Amino acid sequence: MLNKSFDINLNFFSTRSSRLLGVDISASSVKMIELSMTNKAENTLCLERYVIEPMPKEAILDGNINDLKEVGDSLHRAWKRMETRVKNIALALPAAAVITKKIIMSVGQREDDLVFQVETEANQYIPFTLDEVNLDFQVIRAIPENPNEVEVLIAAARKEKVEDRVAAALTAGLKAVVIDVEHFAAQTSFELIERQLPGGGKDQVIALVDIGASTTRLNVLCNGEFVYTRNQPFGGAQLTQEIQNQFNLTYEEAEAAKRNGSLPNSYQTNVLQPFCETLAQEVKRALQFFFTSTQYTRIDYIFLCGGCATVPGLGEMMTECTQVMTQIANPFVNMELSNRIPLKQLKVDAPLLMTACGLAMRGFDPS
Numbered sequence: 579m580l581n582k583s584f585d586i587n588l589n590f591f592s593t594r595s596s597r598l599l600g601v602d603i604s605a606s607s608v609k610m611i612e613l614s615m616t617n618k619a620e621n622t623l624c625l626e627r628y629v630i631e632p633m634p635k636e637a638i639l640d641g642n643i644n645d646l647k648e649v650g651d652s653l654h655r656a657w658k659r660m661e662t663r664v665k666n667i668a669l670a671l672p673a674a675a676v677i678t679k680k681i682i683m684s685v686g687q688r689e690d691d692l693v694f695q696v697e698t699e700a701n702q703y704i705p706f707t708l709d710e711v712n713l714d715f716q717v718i719r720a721i722p723e724n725p726n727e728v729e730v731l732i733a734a735a736r737k738e739k740v741e742d743r744v745a746a747a748l749t750a751g752l753k754a755v756v757i758d759v760e761h762f763a764a765q766t767s768f769e770l771i772e773r774q775l776p777g778g779g780k781d782q783v784i785a786l787v788d789i790g791a792s793t794t795r796l797n798v799l800c801n802g803e804f805v806y807t808r809n810q811p812f813g814g815a816q817l818t819q820e821i822q823n824q825f826n827l828t829y830e831e832a833e834a835a836k837r838n839g840s841l842p843n844s845y846q847t848n849v850l851q852p853f854c855e856t857l858a859q860e861v862k863r864a865l866q867f868f869f870t871s872t873q874y875t876r877i878d879y880i881f882l883c884g885g886c887a888t889v890p891g892l893g894e895m896m897t898e899c900t901q902v903m904t905q906i907a908n909p910f911v912n913m914e915l916s917n918r919i920p921l922k923q924l925k926v927d928a929p930l931l932m933t934a935c936g937l938a939m940r941g942f943d944p945s
Contacts (some may be wrong), residue, residue, distance in 0.1 A: 597614065597666075597941045598667060598755065599657075599660070599662070599752075600613070600933075600935060600938030600940070601653065601656075601667045601668065601934060602933040602937065603638065603643075603649065603669065603743065604638065605639070605641075606632070606833075606885060607630050607632050607652075607930075608631040608656045609628070609629075609931055610628060610629050610657065610660055610934060611625070611627075611628045612625075612628070612660065612664060612938065613626060613935070613938040614626050621942070623913050623914065623942070624915065625910055625914070625924075627919070628660075628931060628934070629656050630656075631652050631655050631659065632652070633649070633652050634648045635829060637649050640674075641674055641675060643742040646742065646745060647749065650745075650748075651750070653746060653747060653749070654750035657750060657751070665751065665753055666753050667752050667753065667754055667755070668755065668758060668938065669744075669747065669757055669758070669937070670757070670758040670760040671740070671743070671760065672759075673759060673760055673761050675735055675736070676734065676735045677704055677733070677734045677735070678733050679703045679732045680718065681699050681729075682727050682728070683727065683728055684727060684728075696713070703732070710736060711735060712735050712757070718731050761788075761795070761797055762936070763935075763936030765786075765804065766935075766936035766939050767931075767933070767936035768881070768907065768936075770909040770913070771908070772799075774911065781800070782800070783799075783800050783874055784798070784879045784880075785861075785879070785881070787861055787881065787882050787884075787896075789887060790884050791815045792811065792815050793811060794812050794864075795807070795808070795810075796808045796861065796868070798874070800874075805872065806874075808868065810861070812860045813885075817836065820849050824848060824849055850891070854892045855899075857892065858896045858898075858899035858900065861880070861896060861899070862900050865877060865900060865902075877900070879902065880902045880905070881905050881906070881907040882896065882904060882907060883906075884929060884930065885930055887929035887930070888906060888929060906929055908929065
């Protein structure tokens with residue numbers, strides 16, 4: 579059913595039994611993570627190593643690979659810095675590149691019949707022929723009110739989108755064995771955080787706000803399922819641009835100064851605070867759309883992830899603007915850490931690593 583180009587078993591949902599590197603490719607950087615399992619009986623994970631490798635500007639545009647060589651070179655540099663022997667990797671596509679649909683199906687079908695029905699259903703929802711897409715599906719849950727039916731999630735992506743990422747991995751000397759979806763991967767790693775909430779997060783409505791370079795994505799979850807997603811066209815690139823304008827810097831200089839804190843004192847009041855206020859307002863606006871378009875009337879927690887999550891004062895500004903308790907997402911809080919991990923730096927980097935962490939977790943059976 580899935581595309582077998584490059585002799586690689588691509589899939590969206592199935593788990594793997596061997597260790598994988600989780601690799602998140604974004605417009606600003608490559609995030610690469612290696613996890614191990616130290617106690618299979620208790621599913622105890624350990625963060626062995628990670629790197630964040632800058633991505634050349636415009637190598638990735640609108641989530642698509644624009645310069646295959648540059649992306650491949652960035653992947654190779656990240657892998658070399660990891661100092662690992664693992665070459666099998668899990669990658670993810672942006673949500674905009676994947677069509678997902680939940681359908682209801684009868685239980686007890688033979689695999690061939692199940693595949694045929696999924697493909698028949700997919701033809702109704704996918705605006706491409708099945709020859710043009712990678713298609714996968716997973717049984718999500720039983721239907722409580724009807725024990726003879728189950729809910730099935732279908733995911734489909736254009737083959738060219740998948741093959742671009744596979745080719746970039748091959749260019750770097752790596753082998754892509756899993757293709758996931760970015761927000762599904764982030765959801766997987768968020769489960770590590772959700773367990774720490776009162777009652778394990780049961781019946782809590784949680785907003786996961788991912789602040790990317792050009793887009794801020796709001797994902798709302800309840801009991802482990804996405805109930806709402808919205809993108810706002812605002813992100814960290816606006817902050818970088820304003821730094822360039824205010825202090826007469828190049829893009830690269832502005833990015834470096836933003837990360838290492840070497841900007842003048844006026845940066846805090848003239849640039850950073852207005853950015854935080856605007857971003858908080860964007861999230862508040864997205865939450866208002868959520869309330870008006872769903873049956874939900876509250877958000878219990880906001881968790882920030884992505885490149886700007888640890889911007890000083892942003893969490894407090896978000897809490898004040900939305901009146902919702904806001905925290906920084908860190909999937910490694912209760913994970914074992916190898917002695918190679920710089921603890922102080924990990925605290926800063928953790929919100930950027932949500933997707934890569936979830937991808938690395940695909941190497942282990944979570945059941």
